[in-house]
Amino acid sequence: LCWGSTQAFAQPARDAVISDVAGGDLMRAITAATLIQFVASALGLRFAGWAAHLGTPVGLALQAALVMLAFAVLLRLPPMPPHAAVSWRGGTVAAIRAGLREVRRSERLWPIALLVAANGLFYMGPFAVLCPLMIRDVYHGGVTDLALVMMSLPLGTIAGSLFGALDYLTTFPY
Numbered sequence: 775l776c777w778g779s780t781q782a783f784a785q786p787a788r789d790a791v792i793s794d795v796a797g798g799d800l801m802r803a804i805t806a807a808t809l810i811q812f813v814a815s816a817l818g819l820r821f822a823g824w825a826a827h828l829g830t831p832v833g834l835a836l837q838a839a840l841v842m843l844a845f846a847v848l849l850r851l852p853p854m855p856p857h858a859a860v861s862w863r864g865g866t867v868a869a870i871r872a873g874l875r876e877v878r879r880s881e882r883l884w885p886i887a888l889l890v891a892a893n894g895l896f897y898m899g900p901f902a903v904l905c906p907l908m909i910r911d912v913y914h915g916g917v918t919d920l921a922l923v924m925m926s927l928p929l930g931t932i933a934g935s936l937f938g939a940l941d942y943l944t945t946f947p948y
Contacts, residue, residue: 788807792804792807804937805935806939808836808935809932809935809936809939811929812928812929812932812935813928813932815927815928816925816928816929816932819921819924819925819928820921820922820925821836822917822921822924823917823918823920823921823922824918824921825917825921826916826917826918834943899926905920905923905924906920909923926930
């Protein structure tokens with residue numbers, strides 16, 4: 775619940791600033807960001823498979839060290855320039871409400887928002903909950919087996935991103 779709630783805000787925030795770093799090629803930046811995100815996810819899941827061999831204290835210590843390393847890198851980034859188009863009148867909650875109202879009124883955004891919500895509710899939620907239970911109870915697998923099975927999602931996304939990137943590069947040459 776906490777991770778999903780965090781991602782509900784982190785993902786749109788990342789997507790909102792990607793145009794600032796994309797330069798003139800937004801599609802390439804989106805493809806690269808997706809690729810990097812899911813490569814890191816696949817690697818993280820693979821490393822998680824070693825948890826049974828490392829032990830919980832060592833695994834948690836390694837995870838804490840990686841989080842601190844990432845935090846140190848983030849502190850070195852230059853601050854984002856303020857966006858002139860964003861108006862925060864009424865505060866953050868009012869801005870979120872205004873955004874949700876805008877999505878609800880849009881003939882293009884509303885169906886996409888419903889699909890994304892349905893994906894989280896009916897696919898990713900059950901996948902994240904039922905997959906570990908199936909590995910344990912049906913297939914009698916352990917942590918390593920779970921890590922390998924859970925890697926299938928990011929690896930599929932990586933393959934799709936690479937396919938999309940190759941299609942994009944061959945369709946729109948420079």
